[in-house]
Amino acid sequence: MYCRICDATPTSAFRWSYVLDNSLLDPEDEAMKRLRIGRTFYRAIVDTVRHRTALKSGQLYQCPFCDQFWCLYADFLHRLSDDQASLIHRWNSEPQPVSDAIRTTLSVIGGIASSRWDPGSGVDQIVVPARVLLASTLEVETTRVFVSKAPPILDSSGPVILGSEVSEVRESELALPLNVRNACANAPEAAMGFRPTCVCDLDGTNYILDGSQLFFEKNGLRGRDIRIAGKENLTEDLEVVSFDETRITSVYFDWFEGCLELTGGQILDTAIRPWWRFW
Numbered sequence: 001m002y003c004r005i006c007d008a009t010p011t012s013a014f015r016w017s018y019v020l021d022n023s024l025l026d027p028e029d030e031a032m033k034r035l036r037i038g039r040t041f042y043r044a045i046v047d048t049v050r051h052r053t054a055l056k057s058g059q060l061y062q063c064p065f066c067d068q069f070w071c072l073y074a075d076f077l078h079r080l081s082d083d084q085a086s087l088i089h090r091w092n093s094e095p096q097p098v099s100d101a102i103r104t105t106l107s108v109i110g111g112i113a114s115s116r117w118d119p120g121s122g123v124d125q126i127v128v129p130a131r132v133l134l135a136s137t138l139e140v141e142t143t144r145v146f147v148s149k150a151p152p153i154l155d156s157s158g159p160v161i162l163g164s165e166v167s168e169v170r171e172s173e174l175a176l177p178l179n180v181r182n183a184c185a186n187a188p189e190a191a192m193g194f195r196p197t198c199v200c201d202l203d204g205t206n207y208i209l210d211g212s213q214l215f216f217e218k219n220g221l222r223g224r225d226i227r228i229a230g231k232e233n234l235t236e237d238l239e240v241v242s243f244d245e246t247r248i249t250s251v252y253f254d255w256f257e258g259c260l261e262l263t264g265g266q267i268l269d270t271a272i273r274p275w276w277r278f279w
């Protein structure tokens with residue numbers, strides 16, 4: 001059903017405070033005209049949605065006309081699909097704790113801390129690639145394990161599940177070593193949207209990974225076989241190897257006191273600083 005408020009503009013998320021801040025737009029500025037028109041639609045959403053409940057983190061809103069759910073987190077209002085809304089209700093209604101056993105495994109694999117939505121909101125998630133065993137004894141080989149303050153609303157193409165559904169976490173042979181993931185996460189942009197990291201296998205054959213990568217699989221090679229190669233090896237001929245995102249299931253555990261230890265002391269110094277400099 002089309003809603004004249006929620007569907008007037010095809011937005012999936014927008015910045016809440018920006019819509020409310022009238023000082024940002026100069027009415028005399030012709031170039032800002034289109035922006036003002038777009039903002040009118042966002043403003044109608046902000047003025048219309050009703051607050052439903054405070055979440056573990058974030059706030060849940062709903063449109064009184066079409067029942068569309070919206071989630072406010074880190075100053076962004078996100079449109080929720082039906083699946084996301086039901087997931088958020090389940091995520092919010094019970095704890096998603098990391099057990100001691102899972103904590104130990106995550107610590108061995110090592111995670112990378114980052115800011116999910118907005119660098120200004122500070123570090124709010126740790127991501128660890130792993131293999132997980134679900135309570136139903138189903139095994140998922142490639143899982144992106146989040147220890148997260150943020151609600152489980154991802155622009156992920158794969159399935160999303162909750163930590164309470166996981167009975168065991170194991171190392172995945174497809175997961176890249178922590179120092180490779182760390183290099184990928186911090187790789188600077190070489191061309192628009194292209195953030196290359198040069199890696200090699202144990203035979204010294206080079207490949208390029210683009211942006212933040214967690215897993216690797218190519219011609220029988222697995223993530224654990226991959227090492228960082230020197231930048232001097234970067235040539236245009238190297239193959240860019242990506243991992244099919246739809247193969248990755250995302251799992252959400254609750255953030256807990258001291259969870260930054262999962263990144264390891266040394267990594268905290270080197271890996272997280274580039275994110276923290278935004279604070």
Ligand SMILES: [Zn+2]
Nearest residue numbers: 003006063066
């Ligand atoms: Zn609506």
